[in-house]
Amino acid sequence: MRVNAAVVRSFDEPPHHEGFDLPDPTGADQAVVDVLAAGLHPRVRSGASGRHYTSTGRLPLVPGIDGVGRLADGRLVYFVTDDDLPGSMAARAVIDTRRMVVLPEDVDVVRVAAAMNPAMSSWVALRRRVPIEPGQSVLVLGATGNAGQMAVQVAKRLGAGRVVGAGRNPAALALLAGLGADVTVALGEDDDAAAAMLAAAASEVDLVLDYLWAAPAASAMMALLRARADRSRALDWIQIGSVAGPTLELPSVALRSANLRIQGNGQGAVSTRAYVAELPSLVEEISSGRLAVNARAVPLADVEAAWTASDVPGVRTVLQP
Structure with missing residues (x-):
């Protein structure tokens, strides 16, 4: 499946907006989501530069470690990406359904993508x-x-x-x-x-x-x-x-x-199952407004400019296809 995505072809350059061949889902625990929002977190930057401790060094790659998307059956979900699959900064993503939580329909997808x-x-x-x-x-x-x-x-x-x-x-x-x-x-x-x-x-x-x-x-x-x-x-x-x-x-x-x-505290120190178990309660804190969130939405097509722009303290950039 060909999709528009942020694609890293060199660890020395920011991602470029271009076509990418998304793999087909394999097994009952994988599904395709239409991505609605994906946060540009420091962890995303370190992975895209090859500096994160989980980096395999393989290129090309699609960055993005989490996001908000919609499944084929209409459910709105927050998901955490699998390290073995392309990331969330694309029009569509293949996700592991064991790493997702269903969201209320009235949730602000940008807030959730920015804050989780x-x-x-x-x-x-x-x-x-x-x-x-x-x-x-x-x-x-x-x-x-x-x-x-x-x-x-x-x-x-x-x-x-x-x-x-x-x-x-x-x-x-x-x-x-x-x-x-x-x-x-x-x-x-x-x-x-x-x-x-x-x-x-x-x-x-x-x-x-x-x-x-x-x-x-x-x-x-x-x-x-x-x-x-x-x-x-x-x-x-x-x-x-x-x-x-x-x-x-x-x-x-x-x-x-x-x-x-x-x-x-990080990947490996806490099991994936434990992380996923905490998702619903944290989603509730964010969607209810009990945690203050300051986010700015940027079109995915402008990923290169967003990547190289200076960070504003306290503001999290969210890319939207």
Whole structure:
């Protein structure tokens, strides 16, 4: 089946809008959907550049890890793509029906396509990796990015008593109070100064959602542990993103002198079945308006321009065929 799609033929170039031969569905668990909206997430960009840890290096490819589409029987669905199939940035896509959830007909497809991926990282982290207990406090490290802003809202929705949001972008930082942050911390070029402010604001948090990693995370981690009144009280550090870099140098004393528990949240850390089980409740949060979403819709034909345009903090681009 020939469809119009965003096609990556080189990891050094943005996708181009052109024809692509979509494979036929195989087996009872595959179906074709007419794609209505697909989010341009950072995870999509890293996969299309060959840098994501799940990348196979095979080209050409159609990017897109999720989307909203309509099945042949008329049902409106949100779906997560299969790594072995072309992605969602096409007029049509082959999906695994075990990775979808049926949506209400009156849902805003752009909102759902924009919000599900960035919200899912913190939603699953706080429900599956380290289930949050009512009243616990949370630090979102990297809270001025799209996923970080969602994480502030998700933490509050799931019962956090206190949320600290930390990030670099001053304009986005100013918005966090309206999204549920009780305290904000500005991260600058000076890691030591930022660490001191984090120690003052967040030394007693129960959980950290880390979208930064690398040197800023290591500095923050040590600062929080040194300032903690009772180091034997558990501090759960959930590594989600690596905006600041892929590796972290951590003194061994951090693990011996405190009850620090580090784990990640992403593909492989949580089963596909567990992710899918969380889809209905998150769809409800987004479609009901309980999570604020800022999205802009762009025609799929303009994918190259959308791909190379500067990101607007807090705004997620959604492509529509």
